[in-house]
Amino acid sequence: MLGSRLQDVVDELAERIGRSVAVNDPRVRILCASRHFGDEDRVRVRAVLQRDAGSAAAGHILAQGVDRWTEPGVIPPREDLGMRARLCAPIRWRHQLLGLLVVIDPDGSLSPAGVHAVREATRTLAPLMYGDFTARDTERVAREEAVRQLLSPSATVREAGRDALARGGRLPSARWAGVTVARVVGDPPADRAGAVEVALRTGLERVAGDRALRTEFCLDGPLGLLLTCSDRPVPQERLRARAAVLLEQVRSVLNGSAECVAGIGETVEGGAEQAWMSCEQATGAARAATTRPGADGVVHWAELGALAPLSLIPPDRLTPALLPAPLRALLARDPSGRLVDTLTAYLDHGGSAPRTAHALHLHRTSLYYRLQRIAELTGLDLADGDNRLTLHLGLRLHALMRSAGRG
Template sequence: MRDELQALIDSLAERLGRSVTIDDPELRLIVYTSHRGIVDKVRLDSILHLQPAEEVVRHIRSLRLGGEREDVIRLPAVPEMEMLARACAPLRAGGEHLGQLIVIDAEDNLSDAERQMIADTARSAALVMHREKLLNDIAAERVRALLRDLIEEDDRVRDVAGRALAAMNDDIRPPFRVSVLELRRDELDPDSVEEQTAVVDHLVRRATRHAPGTVHLTRSDHVLILHPKASDQYDLTLQTLSQIRTEVIRGLGVDGDLHTGVGDRVSTLQRVRHSYLQSRRALYVAVAVPGFGPYVEWSGIGVYRALAELASAGLASGVVPEGIHELMQTEAGIELLRTVEIWLDQATDVRRTVELLHVHRTSVYYRLNRFTELTGLDLQNGGERLAVHLGLKLARLEGSYQAPLPRGSVPRPAARVQP
């Protein structure tokens, strides 16, 4: 596509004796000609950084070029931005705004014939871009289908999908790692879920455009991201995840608490399901237990790996001591459980528990004793203490117990992925 677009604008620039560029709808530079005639700082910045300065982007977006129906629009100069006047031809095809063709026109002296050349070139460029978009959409749908097959239980289905996916792109090479980003569907209007999924899919595709071989699948409540050539240091994984998370948060206008689960590396595409299940479990823990931060690795959550397996299998309720279930029914009982949980998280360090709860030392001892009186569970007994601790964590994972924890009460795992 780029070669065809380049040939089109080189020919136009030669005939006009002016500089020409083509941007995408987000004003990112796609192709540009060598300098001809007068140029300005905006053009130079765009070539150097592949996008104009943020204030220029905001200004041009405010003009809503995608809604214009004219073939060629004049954009007035903006001296404070060191931006000369321009002739702009929106690129439209298939009912979509695909970008814009820009010609610097500082003197406002384009003839009607020259304006027609610009319009004709823009139409040809739009058809090239529309064709490329259709091909990309077909390829993306094929990738989505193969990713769905890669996480199926059937070994034969995964084997066929793995070989097909590897054949599609030379950048899809081992080792692999899967990460998942949560999507909060409960915050959306049910009638807008399909539209929102398309928006997320576009945002993720945009965020991964500079990550060769990275492919994704947007599902109802999460985005699956397959990272190829996964380094042991997580550098590329973290970079890609950060870009995706930032794009989704900004694009959807949600708060910054979206969590991400990261699975272990696997050596083949046929083993991607293994990493995917780990990433889902890690995300499950990150959402249910405060204190883990936005990026949570399966390999860094310690005992929560076993607890997550129990909870996902629906076995949590049977493991949680009955006395804990009873205390969950009242606010006073929940406060007792919260104190016991924080005390256990701090390895029974009363001094640290007092600091986190901001209460007197005697209050902590009173609550611990009261817990034993009401439940019959002896916190001085190592076995029962372990049962209580695991029970509270399982109750959190299954959602029956959600008492807030003070910042710093749950030590973060020693993970290599950091915000």
């Protein structure tokens, strides 16, 4: 019933102004569209046929800050997407964004009377959409809160989430469960804050559409949490492939305004009620992903080795106080970072001078000189296993600090 009423308003507006018109939800997913008026472009044709304009087109629209608009504005063209300019008017009710009314306007020739008709249409659409939007939004918020609770490290909180999902018939029933965490890193511009949420939801919804697996997801600040349940352990290769698809979608919507990485936790036996352990691991792996140059942005907990427990330290606890005093002394006396890089390579290569020299493209004599200087500045004998462990853990902590902007 609601769909037919929206369609009537859209069709009437399109006939009145002689332009192709569409209504999208706040995530730029098409809800209804008028007939074409000869002004359609590739993006509109795809949206009408597939009910999806594509993540790149959605990202371009969101990049204009439409989630904060209160008046109609222009979406500039994107030739590489085959996308013409559009007039975009927010549909709001009591300041809440319910959707976007979009009119193809390639040359900006829509008359003032036409723009006025678009404004009138948004006022007609808003009360029609509000009830349905509110009901769906309330259900989504409750479901995501229950998933967040289910993945909490607190047993009491997990019990509340489990009960809420069970009452709603959404508690996944399977022997195995695992969690993937997508994390947006960096600080996107203020006008893109809404786009971050949309980007994460777009990616999570895309991956959750795999009907071969039972999935639930939620957002937790800059994190997207994807819970996967199955009757047998999911191969790591498949989990990585799903994470890669998730990142591709998020990055496409963000269009370079922020980076996104993903962490994968172990698949644990015990199903959804034990998935919190995998969530903890995936969160740490996503945190560590920012310190792994050259990686594809996806890190599995099992790949982290000694770095794994360090990645679980909350970012606000990553302070210089955690670093061993000998390493702090080296950092203070090595402003160029050359000695620190040398020490890192030496320890990463198990204390092998030949392999370290090869990795750094150094003559072995130069390497031995640097190692001697490091020993002098730290006061530690690098031949001692405990000293190597102390410095290696300290270097890994320092890398985490820098990725969190605290070092």
